Amino acid sequence: EAGVAQSPRYKIIEKRQSVAFWCNPISGHATLYWYQQILGQGPKLLIQFQNNGVVDDSQLPKDRFSAERLKGVDSTLKIQPAKLEDSAVYLCASSPGVGAAKNIQYFGAGTRLSVL
Amino acid sequence: AQSVTQLGSHVSVSEGALVLLRCNYSSSVPPYLFWYVQYPNQGLQLLLKYTSAATLVKGINGFEAEFKKSETSFHLTKPSAHMSDAAEYFCAVSRERDDKIIFGKGTRLHILP
Numbered sequence: 001e002a003g004v005a006q007s008p009r010y011k012i013i014e015k016r017q018s019v020a021f022w023c024n025p026i027s028g029h030a031t032l033y034w035y036q037q038i039l040g041q042g043p044k045l046l047i048q049f050q051n052n053g054v055v056d057d058s059q060l061p062k063d064r065f066s067a068e069r070l071k072g073v074d075s076t077l078k079i080q081p082a083k084l085e086d087s088a089v090y091l092c093a094s095s096p097g098v099g100a101a102k103n104i105q106y107f108g109a110g111t112r113l114s115v116l
Numbered sequence: 117a118q119s120v121t122q123l124g125s126h127v128s129v130s131e132g133a134l135v136l137l138r139c140n141y142s143s144s145v146p147p148y149l150f151w152y153v154q155y156p157n158q159g160l161q162l163l164l165k166y167t168s169a170a171t172l173v174k175g176i177n178g179f180e181a182e183f184k185k186s187e188t189s190f191h192l193t194k195p196s197a198h199m200s201d202a203a204e205y206f207c208a209v210s211r212e213r214d215d216k217i218i219f220g221k222g223t224r225l226h227i228l229p
Contacts, residue, residue: 004159031215040125040221040222041221042208042219042220042221043160043206043219044219045216045217048216056216091159091160093159095215097215102215103148103150103165103167103210103215104162104165105162105215105217106162107160107161108159109157109158109159110158112157
């Protein structure tokens with residue numbers, strides 16, 4: 001079974017530029033999550049999708065961050081314009097959303113963003 | 117509100133020694149508890165999960181954790197550390213009816229030769 005795929009692995013941009021990250025979850029997983037992991041901290045949930053609908057985006061800075069999940073499969077997270085404090089690893093995770101494995105999330109390798 | 121507190125941002129143990137990583141949780145409802153491991157430049161991988169069945173949970177790579185309700189703890193242990201165990205470990209909590217996970221700040225485990 002293929003895991004959660006993310007691209008790019010690394011991105012360096014200057015402040016005020018825009019950037020986009022892509023995530024392809026495990027096939028059949030209904031729930032998709034985007035996390036922000038700042039150095040030295042645990043992952044913080046930015047947004048959660050159930051199929052192509054948003055379940056929770058309460059911690060997403062909506063003035064600069066946006067996310068979509070087209071057709072309930074892959075997802076894109078965008079930052080526009082980026083700030084220095086956005087430097088972090090952006091992790092995508094997916095889970096079946098139902099059944100015994102409902103609470104288990106499977107993570108991609110992440111995209112490391114550096115904002116200069 | 118749920119939360120987890122991991123005691124010690126860095127823990128060093130000698131190869132072959134006992135590994136003990138501490139986690140205390142706060143939850144107003146019966147929790148699901150997790151330990152995840154993150155190797156350098158990789159995503160998080162599930163080590164083990166507690167779901168109110170057995171209080172002693174065995175995970176991958178020889179790790180296990182014990183749920184102690186009276187102490188609100190879920191400490192992670194491994195009898196004998198290996199160099200390959202060097203990584204960052206995250207304790208996490210979710211509600212039984214929910215699939216949202218709250219992560220602790222993590223503990224970086226260093227293995228000394």
